[in-house]
Structures are given as C-alpha cells and as structure tokens.
Amino acid sequence: MSSSSFPGLTRFNTADDSTAAAALHEVCASRAWGSKILARRPYATTEALFAASDAAMAELSAEDLAEAMAGHPPIGRPKPGDPTSNREQSGMAGASDELKAEMLELNLAYQEKFGHVFLICASGRTGEQMRDAVRNRIDNTPEQEREIVRVELGKINRIRLTRIAENAEGDAA
Template identity: 75%
Template sequence: MTSTSTPPGLARFNDLDEPEAFAALHETCASTAWVRRLLVARPYATSTDLYAASDAAMAELITADLEEAMAGHPPIGRPKPGDPASAREQRGMAGASAELKAEMLELNLAYQEKFGHVFLICATGGTGEQMRDAVRERIGNAPEREREIVRTELGKINRIRLARLVEEDARA
C-alpha cells in the first residue's frame, strides 16, 4: 500500500495490480520499454516523481522504442475513432477549414514519406494553423534532428496523459 500522504489518484495508480497498471500506462504511451520502466519504479510518492520517471524513460528509448510509441498516434487531423484522448488532443484541427485539413493531409503524407512515421506533435491547445506551420518547418529537418524533436514531443504528450490518468483516478 502507498503512503496516506500520496495524492489519492496517484495512490490508486500505485495500487493497481501490474496488468492493470501496464494497460493504463500503455494507453498513455505505446512503447513497451517506456511502460516497463515506469512500472518498475512504482510506487511514486508524488506526481513530480512520476513525471521525472517518464522523462527518464523517454530519454532512454532507442529508435525501435520510439517507433513503437509513434505507432500509437494517429496522423494530425485524423484522430482515432472512438478515442477520446486522441480527439481531445487534436481539438485544434476539429474546426479547421476543409482547405487546411486537405493541406494537413498532404503535409502528413510528405512527412511520412520522408521520415517513415507520422508527424508527431503535442497538439493539446494548438490550432490547426500552428500544427500546419510546425510540420512545414520540421519537414526540412535531418532525420536525427527530427527523431530528437519527436522524443521531446512524446515526452510532453506523456506528461499530459499521465496527469490526466492520475486526475481521472482521483475522481474514480
């Protein structure tokens, strides 16, 4: 059991059995290596400890792990059907014009052709125009540079999702 001073949502997460905790973390990030690193470090005393463990795990991911994590993300402008997290995170594209959506589709395809994976950005709070401008800018990056940007963006997404997991757990 976790300490009574641990926030309730985090305590609940800490107390999940391993398969449940694995599933919750895997919904946060599709990288099995990332999930395993966070599982082994449980229990967490504070949310800050959880976020630090996430950041450390993200820094250690090799290319194959990053590819596995990216495979869990749909292209910008096309959230996963039935996935509220995906729809919530891509809300900035929901009201985009047909022209912007078409341009984003073209840019996504060009990006994927160049880098071999979806364009990944922490889209929470971003507008469709900001996402378009980011893909336009980043498509010119060298693959090594883009991989590190993707790692940073995944880290941001993971922190947001972990915070939501712990907050939702607190309300459960």
C-alpha cells in the same frame, strides 16, 4: 504534493501490474517506456512520476520511439471513438476543409520522408500552428526529427500521466 492529494496516483501505485501496464500503454505505446515506469512504482508525487517518465523517454532507442509513435494517429485524423485523440487534436476540429486537406498532404509528405506520422503535442495548438510546425520540421534530418519527436512524446506523456494521477476512477482517459 503527496499521492493522497491525487486519488488516481494512489490507485495507479496500488493497481496490479497488468492494470497499471494497460493504463501506461494508453499513455505511451512503447513497451520499454511502460516497463521502466511500472518498475519504479510507487510514486510519492506526480513530479516523481514525471521525472521517471522523462528519464525513461531519454533512454528509448530508435526502435522504442517508433513503437511509441505507432500509437499516435496522424494530426487531423484522430482515432475514431478515441476521446483522448479527439481531445488532444481539438485544434483541428474547426479547421477549414482547405487546412484539413493541406494537413493531409503535409502528413503524407512527412511520413514518406521519415517513415512515421508527424508527431506534435497538439494540445492547445490551432490547426494553423500544427500546419506551420510540420512545414518547419519537414526539412529536418531524420536524427534531428527523432530528438524533436522524443521531446514531443515526453510532453504528451506528461499530459496523459496527469490524467491518471488526477483521475479518481484511475483510468487513462
């Protein structure tokens, strides 16, 4: 598919650097990731944009990953007024108070162990699936968890980049 099939991709390719950088920051809070994506513009296809994102994600240091994770709210507590967080975490919206309380407890235990929020590509997952994932992952080593987080961030970035590519208005939401 050409970028002309996606008005948002054309808009992203032709936006000034500060506008494009701001859109990328909404996708991923890592400045290193954003700089790599920005430097490779223009993108002929969304697949080329995804490939650049995946390559940039693979190159991120532990510090860059920490910066990226800092832009994500805990599961079950999306950022107030942030439609992206609310949409991505919609699987927790109908969760019981018991499940929400359990997720809060698990999030805190995870954060205490790893020093960052539990990160998962929550789109399309139920609250129970997210709870089961944090239960399964809390026993990982920090090194194992860092690589799982890298993969999950890559999935989230693809979803958010798709919004940019398909959005005629060109914003990241």
